[in-house]
Amino acid sequence: MLEGIIIKGIGGFYYVKTGEGIYECRARGVFREDKITPLIGDNVLIRISEEDNTGYIEKIMERKSQLMRPPVANVTQAIIVMSIKKPDINYWLLDRFIVMAEHQNLNIGICINKIDLSLEDEIQQIDKIYGKTEYPIVKTSTKSGEGIEDLKKILKKNVTVFAGPSGVGKSSLLNRMHPGLELKIGDVSKKTTRGKHTTRHVELIDMDSQSFVLDTPGFSSLNLDFIESEEDLGRYFREIFDYSHKCKFINCLHHKEPNCEVKRQVEKGSISKERYENYLQFLGEIKNTRRF
Structure with a gap:
């Protein structure tokens, strides 16, 4: 055999x-x-x-590992790809992908694509929000080639799932790193500013003898039904989890509880308000789901 x-x-x-x-x-x-x-x-x-x-x-x-969405096995890391423009970066969706990857105990990297379309203050905003998470952030442009070699280094010796919504340039990035692939690239719909679906099935791409990438269909949303309890959510926000041990209550949800260290750190700026607000939105969603 x-x-x-x-x-x-x-x-x-x-x-x-x-x-x-x-x-x-x-x-x-x-x-x-x-x-x-x-x-x-x-x-x-x-x-x-x-x-x-x-x-x-x-x-x-x-x-060694198994993802449910997309259904793949033995992935070692997730690179979450978002474009800074066309479509505009969606922090809510980015954090949703991060929660999914954290739940699967994957190493996580963030790729911000199409930076040739961005202004410097927009790049700084991303660093401000996610710099405290300690996720590696690589900024790329398939037009200028910026960040492509950095992305290749992150992929080396890994089985990587490329996750992110349609239209952010996942297939374009893979084509730039491996020109022989000739993956189909979709346009961004002018009406919705969202990407059109181009990847129809999950496929493992052999980038070289030590690097495999899963190019997956784009997602417009992700259910959080895999989170079993409200208390679990904080574990998937690294900077929130780091400070949660100093909260007054062991099972603090960092919402309306008194003497909450997480809320204190949000006010100090040690935890970004954008990430914290997304956490609260996800928490409310989980509460509503558990109610039924």
């Missing part, structure tokens, strides 16, 4: 990259019986049919 990694799945067929090439495979029926679905990123063992040179997935190796 050959060992490989699933790089794409379409219509019940899985495309497995091995040391001997890429094979079109089907999953054995036993996986369906056990309610196990092979995922992009799975390391697998396959058996090759001599008749037509296609394969069958015989074994799925233990997964």
Whole structure:
């Protein structure tokens, strides 16, 4: 049997990259019986049919991680891509992606694309809001090439999920880093200023022998139904969690409680008001969800 990694799945067929090439495979029926679905990123063992040179997935190796949205396995980090213009950066959505990645215990990087369209004070605003989170922030332009090499370094020796809404330039960035990809690039709708959907399936892209990237469909929203309790939300905002240990109450939600260190740090500027306001919005959403 050959060992490989699933790089794409379409219509019940899985495309497995091995040391001997890429094979079109089907999953054995036993996986369906056990309610196990092979995922992009799975390391697998396959058996090759001599008749037509296609394969069958015989074994799925233990997964180091698993994402639900998008459904992929063995990702080591998430790069959340937002454009500064066309469409304008959406901090609410950026924090939503960060919460999702934090929940999955992934390393997180932020990529701000299309900086050739930005003003200096807009860049400074991003640094002001997210500089306290300690997430690496790389600023890129596919037109000027700025930040492209920095982004490549972050991808090295990782399986990375590129997450972010449509139209921010995820496919353009991948094409710039790996010109042979020729991924389809969508225009931004003039009516909605949102990106048009271009990526139709999840695919693992081999950037080089040590770097894999998942180019995923864009998202317009993300449900927070994976958060089990209101108290858990603060863990996914790093700077809020860092100060939460000094709050008067152990289960402080950093909303209306007295002697809250988090609120105190927001007033001091150690926690950005933008991030804190997004936290409160998410908290209200979780409360409403738990009510039903």
